[in-house]
Each structure stands twice: as structure tokens, then as C-alpha cells.
Amino acid sequence: MLLKREVHLTQNSYYEASVSRPTPEASLAGAIRADVCVVGAGLAGLSAALELRQRGFTVALLEAKTVGWGASGRNGGQLIAGYASDDAIESQLDAAAAREAWQVTVDALALVRQRIADHQIDCDFVPGYMSLAVNARKARELAGYSEQLMQRYGYAVQPIAPADVGNWIASDRFHSGVYDPQSGHLHPLKYTLGIAAAARAAGVQIYENSPVHKVHRANRPVVHTEQGSVTCDFVVMAGNVYLNEYGNAVAPELAPRIMPVGTYIIATEQMAPERAAELIRHRAAVCDTNFVLDYFRPTADHRMLFGGRVSYSGATPLNLAGSMRQRMLSVFPQLSDLAVPYAWGGFVDITMNRGPDFGRLDPNIYYLQGFSGHGLALTGMAGQLAAQAIAGQASRFDLLARLRHHNFPGGAALRTPALVLGMLYHRIKDLM
Template identity: 75%
Template structure:
């Protein structure tokens, strides 16, 4: 085998922090993983090599197999190890920010781009049903404003969605908030019956099971250290290589963490942002149901936001707080518990046995970053914390494009993205300063 001396880099600071943050995951504690897939050893071939066994990569693999293409999936850790298996579990319509779409695309294409996210939710539901994935899916999502000014902005936004995209959500007036959520924190809100929430790791593992059943090969503990470009790319790990016609790079913030410059031309447009979650001890069902009447997912509208939901076993899962420096907050469990008690002070008696976190990839404009390099290397990144449903659609769009139907992929690949200023050394301080400004605005 050519170039067998290649080795993965030593764990970077990002990867070391990620290893620490996985330890307290409620999701990992509540699943039974199958026997791991073996690493890749030796040379193999495929029509498509997918880098990353998270939701985007697995979705691409499943759709490529449905189109008759042979597929190898290379995963540096284990299936769903990254953001796909550690996120807040909220499957939502729309993008992290609609500005990138609305500022760069004409109105008709902006409507098509919005519809992609609606279709993403429908796709997620179809896959759960088609592959019998037990992932605790619950319909419903509440977007809540913490004061009158933010309530007015939320009202205007929902009116715009109905006017421009035909997407209807139910307004919640200040006097009606108590009928939806037992908290004094919120002024008003809206209810979206189409969005919802689920156990993301259960879903990811179920999707991997479907990918294997479809005939794709998954290799775990197989970090990619080099992609040799050309008419027939070669994707290399430390112990093997895949010769293929197409590559789908779905490694997000980890893509360049294992090998030197696996994808240097796209990595500078995203940066890792830490986000953190806790899960309480179990409650009686009656107490849990009283917190959020419809058991919907909930998120406030602050720039540095809180998000929370009830789990199937009646815990409150509460996420919020971000780290733009990459450093895990001191006393993570207690700091997150204080955020939770600011919303639900009546939970002060509950213990918090689980606290974890991880890194999501964000772009400068918070819009998704999909595209292709050299015609046969596709990349899917920039979900900006809004990817549970959109990752599935991203994989489908990449598969469509590879199979010759690139219309929807090319629609989103029109979105232009800037590199974070200053390179790796300066992009974090610059973003921290910007975030401090928005935090001050959240207090108003």
C-alpha cells in the first residue's frame, strides 16, 4: 500500500477537550452501543468515500446507497461521537440565521432555501419511520422571548415567516405564557407544531444501523490523515486508504484535527464554539409535565441562548452558555445549574448527575456552508448549532448532486462565506468581542 508511514497527528487541544466533555453525557449513559466497527486496514475502493459518521455523513451514505453507489464511511472516533450525538436534541425548521439566505438570494430562491429546511423535518420523520429508529421523538417547539422588546421582535419575525414563506406558527400572548410553561422568565412566545425534539445519539446510531443494512461499509477509529486529490481521489488513514471517484467531507470542526490540512481551503470559514448541557435526575411524570405543558422543546431568543426540553424518562435537559475561547467553563455543572434555576427555580431540590458539552461549527454569517472543491470533493459544514434536521438534508443534497441532480445542492452552495479574520490565532478573540456586545444587548 502506498504511503503506509502516514500517521494521525497527536491529539490537539480541541480533541483533548472533547474527550473530557464526553464523559458526563446523558446520551451515552442512556444507550447501548453495538460492537464497534473495525478500523480500515489496507487498500479498498468505492464510488464514494464519506469522511465522518455523524448525521450528515451517515445521511449521505444512506442516500448514495439508495442510488446504487458503493460507499465507505471513515469515522475518526465512533459513530455520533461529535456534535451529532451530543447536541440539545432540537429538530427545528429554518437556519441559525436567515440573514445569509435573505441577503444573498433573490426572494424566490430564498423561499426555496427555506423550504429545504421544512423538507428536512419531513425527511427526519420519514427516516425514523422507515428504519424503525426508537429515538424518543416528540412534536412541538416553543420560541420564547424574555422581555417586551424581544417579544415584539419575535412577533415581527413570525409575521414575516408567514408573509414571505407561508410558514405559520401560533403566537403566545403574555397572559397565555403560563398555559405553556411554568416559568416567570418569559414575556411571550410562539409555538411551532412542525419542529420537535429527540434523543440525537439514538437517532444517529439508528441511522448507522440503516446505513450498514443498505450495504455501506463503516470504519470506526479510522481518522483521515490525508486526501490526495485528483480525478480519482485517495483518502488515507494511518492504516489504510480508499480510492474513490467522489469524497464527501462531513467532519465539521474535526476535519483538519487528525491530519495536516485535510481540507485547508474550507476550514478557515468555520470555527469551533463550545456549548454545554446538563440533565437532572428523574422526576415523577406529573411534575415533569407541569414544567412544559406540551412537552415541547424550548429555546429563548437571546443571542447567547438557553434551550431545554424534557426527556422520555422525565429529566429536564438544559443547555446554554457558550465558549468562544475553546476553554470549558469553570464549575460547568454548577454554572449550568444556576442558568437552569433562573428559569425553573422550583427544581432546586433536583440533583444534576449529568453535565457534558462539545463543539459546533459556526460560520461568520451563521448560514450553512455547502460546496464542492475540484468538482469531486463535496463538503458539508457550517450548521451553526442548527443542524439536527439540516444535516440529514445536507447528506441527501450531496447524494443528489453526485448522482447528477444538483439543483438543490447548488441553490445552497451559492451562499458566499468569509474566512474568520486573523486566522486561527485571532479569530477567537475577535468573535469573543462581538459576542460580548450581543450579551450586553441580551440584558436590555
């Protein structure tokens, strides 16, 4: 069970320590009726619920833990255009459809900014993102990819030449890179709680500590928890890797197409504002181009937040804070005097092709999963697309639902060892 493997990792989160949560919502008790039942109060589920309510649907949202408990509330906070890999859209869609699919991710950035403004969400949003290469070979690959973005999708980024990279980041680790002014970063838990507040204000009924045990599929589905049920016309499943964690499998056909991958982050103690400002130009978010990558950014209260170590086996790395600190010091050795009071992690869901997995199990049961580490912006758009589809405007949802996904090989018993071996190959390539 994923929950047993990660529960201790969620208890030392900088994000949780820097927010004031509202009074918990009550658990679902008894039988209720709603037009739509949404499963999962991460950003995909909250977005779907908010958009549906704005279209006049009554909505009940069931969350197994608390709002934002999963990846939506503990990720790296990087708000980035594009997918984890473009292969899925470029291999399965024609050029025009691929452009439309890529534009969905650009529109997702605009949607986040719009929601921050419309709902006055204080979530420390900062525009600007850098993708940096650690050597000349990777720099050539990054330059080629950047040219493709412009040629195929009309998405322009600013090159950072080797001679200029020191003016963008106070680190000797990087060869060159690109700067993207449209992407950026924010405090993901503050943002998630802000969307939840907007959904409540719109009239969404949110029930926390209400794990779904079973969904009876019918013309009017019934979604069951331990102490209650929701009879509805539509279901939106947005539980990702946790969807089948409780009792009877809610949607067993979805589980083989996603793999839970552990991701880990640290945050340093606070530093002087001037010192923090000297580390990264524009206080942008940063990610390197390795397959097993590092990503980092300054926080609003002048800490360095650094993520990157991953576990494909599901096992928590030993000495998590210490090993992550060493990764940070390989980029910023000048931070060696700073303590690391926060270290946390959890699971994200990836697909075989790193493309999103959206679709319908039945005409009235929708699902959203497979964000593959690029979900902070795309989850919000996914919820909007699902709401539009339920309301009768399904073209953009159906575009992404056209993407086909294979099961991870080896079945439940062998797919994790197979993935570990595959990732070892990519780790070796990163060193070349």
C-alpha cells in the same frame, strides 16, 4: 487541538449513558475501492452514505472516533425549521430562491420523521417547539419575525400572548412567544445510531477509529488513513470542525470559514412523570430568543435537559454543572431539589453569517459544514442533497452552494479573541 480541549467533556453525557452501542466497527486496514468515500460518521456523513447506497453506489464511511461522537450525538436534541440566521439567504438570494432555501429546512423536518418511520428508529421523538421572549422588546422582535416567516415563506406558527404564557410553561421568566407544531425534539444519539444501523443494513461499509490524514485529489481521489486507503470516484467531507484535526490538513481551505464554539448541557435526575408534565405544555422543546440563548426540554424518562452556556474562546467554563444548574434554576426555580448527575459539552461549527457552507473543492470532492447550531434536521438534508448531486440532480445542492462565506478575521491566531469580543457585545445587548 480541539480534541485535547474537549475529550473529558464527552465522558459524562446523558445520551451516552442512555444508549447501548453496537460492537465497534473495525478500523480501515489496507487498500480498498468504493464509488464514494464519506469522511465523518455524524448525521451529515451517515445521511449521505445511506442516500448514496440507496442510489446504487458503493460507499466506504471513515470515522475518526465512533459513530455520533461529535455534535450529532451530543447536541440539545432540538429539531427546528429554519437557519441560525436568515440573513445569509435573504442577502444573497432573490426572494424566490430564498423561499426555496428556507423550504429545504422544512423538508428536512419531514425527512427526519420519514426516516424514523421507515427504519423504525426508537429515538424519543416529540413534536412541538416553543420560542419564548424574555421581555417586551424581544417579544416585539419575535412577533415581527413570525409575521415575516408567514409572509415570505408561508410558515405559520401559533402566537402565545403574555396573558397565556403561564398556560404553556411553568416559569415566570418569559413574556410571550410562539409555538411551532412542525418542529420538535428527540434523543440525538439514538437517532444517529439508528441512521447508522440503516446505512449498515443498506450495505455501507463503516470504519470507526479511522481518522483521515490526507486526501490525494485526482480524477480518482485516494483517501488515506494511518493503516489504509480508499480509492474512489467521489469524496464527501462531513467532518466539520474535526476535519483537519489529524496529521496533515485534509482541507485547509475550509477551516478559516468555520469557528469551533463550545456548547454545554446538563440533565437532572429523574422526576415523577406528573411533575415533568406540569413544566412545559405538550412536553415541547423550548428556546429563548437571546443571542446567547438557553434551550431546554423534558426527556422521555422525565428529566430536565438544559443547555445554553457557550464558550467562544474554546475554554471549558469552570464549575460547569453548577453554573449550568444556576441557569436552569433561573427558569425553573422549583427544580432546586433535583441533582444534576450529567453535564457534558463539545464543539459545534459556526460560520460568520450563520448560514450553511456546502460546496465542492473539486468537481468530485464535496463538503458539508457550517450548520451553526441548527444541524439536527439540516444535516440529514445536507447528506441527501450531496447524494442527489453526485447522482446527477444537483439543483438544490447548488442553490445552497451559492451562499458565499467569509473567513473569520484575524487568522488562526486572532480570530478567537475577536469573536470573544464580538460575543461580549451581544451578551450586553441581551441584558438591555
